[in-house]
Amino acid sequence: MNKNKEQLLNKRYKAEKRFRLYGQSAIFMALLFLTIFIFKIFSTGYSAFQKTWLIVPVTFDTELMMLEQNPSKEDLKDADYYDIALKSMADLDPNANEDQENELKRMVSYFFEREIKRELLNDPSLIGKTKDVYLTASDDLDQVFKGNYPRDLPEDQRRVTDYQLKIFDQLVELGKVESKFNLSFFTYPDSREAELAGIASSFMGSIFSILVCLMIAFPVAVLAAIYLEEFAPKNRFTDFIEVNINNLAAVPSIVFGLLGLGILLAVFQLPRSTPLVGGITLSLMTLPTIIIACRASLKAVPPSIREAALAMGASKMQTTMHHTVPLSMPGTLSGTIIGLAQALGETAPLILIGMVAFVNTIPGSPLDPAASLPVQIYIWAESAERGFVEKVSACIMVLLGFLIIMNLFAQIIRHKFEKKWS
C-alpha cells in the first residue's frame, strides 16, 4: 500500500518535471527560431556592404574621345567616353578576339563609361595620360570574388564564362581587384543590375510614406482618443465606435490595400504608386493602434489631477487640454512610434496600390512614384539573379535596424518621461 503511494507520488513528480520541460523547450524553440533567423539574414547579407572594383588602366586618348586641343570643361562633359572605356577593357587581354572583347566589356557594370567620365571631370589634367580607374565589377564577378559563386558548375550553367574567370583571376593575382565599402548601396536608386542597385529610392519612399502616415494618423488618432476617453457619453454609439476601432486593429492589412485601390485610386483619382497614397493607406491602418495607446495612457492619468484642475475652476476642456493630455503624451508618443514601426514594415497594401513599379529615380516628394523598403525586399527577392540575394538580406538588415531604433526610442520615451503614479 505504502509502496503504491510512493509510486504514484513519483509518477506525479515525473509528470511535473515533464510539463516543466515542455515549457522550457517551447521557449527554447521560439528563441532558437529567432537566432537561426537573425543568423541567416546576417550571414547572407553582410557581404552586400562590400563591393568589388576592378582597377583598369585607362588612357584618356583625345582622338578616341573626339576632343580638340585644350578642351574646355563643357567639351569634356560632352565628349565621347564609350570608345576609350571599351578600349581600356579590351586592352586587358591584348590577344582577345571580338567575342572575347565583348566578354571583357561585360566584366564591369554598364556604368563604366560614367565612372571613367567622372574620373576625368574630377581631374581634367589627365587628358592624354593613363591612369588606373576603379570600375564596378559585374555582379557575377562580385559574387565570385566574395566566394558565393559555385565555380565548379559547367560553363553553360553559369553566367560567368571561363574566359572571364581566367582574366579575372589574372587581375586578382596582380592585385587589380579590390573590395571596398559599398557606398552606392545607400546612394543609388533601384536598378535591374544587381551591382548597381541601391536602396536610396525605396528608402526615400519609405520616409515619405511614414511622414504622410504620421501627419494624418497622429492628430486624428489623438483627437479621437481624447473624445472617447474624456468626453464621450456612455451610449450605444460610443460602444459602436469602440467595437469599430478594436476590429480595425485586427483587419488584415491587405484589406486596407483594397481600400486604397478601390477608394483612393479609383474614386479620388490620386496618383498611383506614390508615397502619398501609400501614406494615407498606412495611416488608416495605424489609426487604431495609436487610438488604443493614447486611450490607455489617458486612462493612466489619475483622476486626482482632473479633480484638482476642476476644483480650481478650470472647465472640462481646459482640464483636458492643459493637464490630462500633456501628462499622457509620453505613452501616446511611444504608442505612435510603435504604430509607425508597424507601418514601416508593411508590404501587402503598398503592393496593391502600385508601389511595386520599377522606379530608378530617387523620389523628391510624396507625389513621385516610389517603392518602400519592404516592397524593395519583395522585388529583389523575386529577382532570379544571384547578386540580389545578398542585397535582399542587406536591405532587411537596414529595415530591421530602423525598426530596432524606433522601438528603442519608444522604450526610452516611455521610461524617461512617463510619470509613475502610485
Added chain:
Amino acid sequence: MNLILFTFIVLLGFTSYYFGRRKAYTIQSTNKRLTALPQFYGYYLAIWCAIPAFIIFSLWAIFEPTIVKLLILSDYSNQGYLDDELNLIYEKTKALSRGQFTGEITPFIEASAEKYLSLRSIAQSSKAVIVLSIIIASVAYAYKKISSNSRTREPVEKFLKAVLFTASLAAILTTVGIVFSLIFQTIDFFKVIPLFDFVFGTHWYPAKAFVRDSSEALDPTMYSDTFGAVPIFAGTFFIAFIAMCVAIPIGLMSGIYLAEYASVKVRQYAKPLIEILAGIPTVVYGFFAALTVGPFLKEIGNSMGLDVSAESALAAGGVMGIMIIPFISSLSDDVITSVPQSLRDGSYAMGATKSETIKKVIFPAALPGIVGSILLGVSRAIGETMIVVMASGLAANLTLNPLESTSTITAQIVVILIGDQAFGDPKTQAAFALGMSLFLVTLCLNIVALRVVKKYREKYE
C-alpha cells in the same frame, strides 16, 4: 492660386486671434468684467474667420470640376455622343488648355478649350471674392458679439468638442470605406459569376479570364469553371491550420511557462525576445521561408524519397506559425496571470503539484481567454499575405498534401492586382470578392475573439 488663398485664410485667422484678444483687453480696461479669459475672445474670432471660409473653400474645390465639366459638355449634349466619347472630349479639352495636347486639334475642341480657360478664370476669381466676403461677414458678426461682451468660452469649447467628435468618427469612416470599396466590385462580380459557382466551384484559373479579348468579356458562359473559390478557401484554411499546429503548442507552452514557472529574470529577458518575433515584418519572414525553409524541406524530403515542392504549404505555414507564436504566448501569458491567486492557493493546499494545478485549475479557468487568443491568431494567419505570396505557390491546387504548393485568398488578391488592373474586368472584381470574403471571415473571428476575451476579463476584474 489655391495655395495663396489657403495661406491667406490661415494668416487672417491668426490676425483675428490677435485682434480678438486685444478687444478683450480694451473691454477690460473700461472696468467691465470679462465673461471669459482674453484668449477665448481671440479663439472665437479666429474660428469665425477661418472655419466658414474653409468650408466654402473645400466645397468649391469638390464641386468646381464637376460644374465646369457639365458646362463644357452642354455644348455637345444634343449631338448623340456616348458617355465615354464625352469624357474623351473633356480630357482633350483639358489637355489642350494646358498646352499638353498632341493630337489633331479640331475647331470644336479649340472652342471648348477657350471656354474651359475662361470658365476656370471666372471660377477662380469668384471663389476668391466669395471666400473673402464670407470672411468679412463672419468676422464682422463675431466682432460684434465680442464687443457686446457676450459669452465666448462656451462656443469655442463646443466647437473643439465637435472637432474631437468628428475625429472619433474616423474609425467608422474607415470601416465604411472598406465595405464600400469592396461591395460594389463584389456585386458586379456576382452579376457575371453566379454566387454558387464561386462558393462551390473547384477550379480557379483567373488567368483564363484575362487572355480572352474584351469583346466577349460579358459572356458569362466562358467564365464557368474559372472562378471556383473552393481551392482558395481550402488552401487558406489548410495553411492557417499548419501555422496553428506550430504556433499553438509552442505559444501556449511558453505562455504558461512564462506566467507560472519562469523566474523574474528569465521572464524579463525571454518575454521581450519572443516578442521581437512579432515585430519582424512579414516580408522578411517570406524571404526567410522562400530562401531557407523551402529548400531545406525539399532537401530533407528528397533524401527521404519524398517529392517535395520548393514552394510547399508546409514551409509557408510553418514560418507563419513562428510569426504567430508571440501573439499566442503573450496573450495567454496575460490571461493566465490574471487568474486570481486564490485559485492557485486552493489547489496547492489540496496537495496538487504545480503542473496539476495548471492543468486542472488554471487552464480551465483561463480557457475562454486562451481560446480568444487562439482565434485572434487564426485571424492573423488567414489574413497573412507576404509569407504565402513568397513561399507558397501561386497556383491554386486543391490538395491536402502539405508538401505540395497551395494558394490562399490573400496570395490570389496580390497575384491578380499586382501591376496594372482594369476596373470592370471580372478578374479584378474577383480579387475584391475574395477581399470581401476575407474581410467577413476575419471580422467574425475578431468579433467572437474580442467578445470572449472581454467576457473573461470581466469575470475576474
